Amino acid sequence: MENNKTELKKADIKRLIEVLINELDKLNDSASFDFDSDLYWNITDDELYNPHKDPAELTMGSLVEDWEFYKMF
Numbered sequence: 001m002e003n004n005k006t007e008l009k010k011a012d013i014k015r016l017i018e019v020l021i022n023e024l025d026k027l028n029d030s031a032s033f034d035f036d037s038d039l040y041w042n043i044t045d046d047e048l049y050n051p052h053k054d055p056a057e058l059t060m061g062s063l064v065e066d067w068e069f070y071k072m073f
Helices: 010-027 063-071
Strands: 039-043 058-062
Touching: 058 063
Parallel strands: none
Antiparallel strands: 039 058
């Protein structure tokens, strides 16, 4: 498999984040968002980035657990 490097400029990433935050502010007047489901399928990195093979090892992920992890930052 060919490995093509991709370069992203810091200024472009910052601009994208600003646009996303502005859109988020316009999306909903409430201070929080409700989700109907907590669980999702998780695919290992090796399988996720291999478009030539279907993933064989699926695990479950949890939005609640992910959010608890991100709040630690």
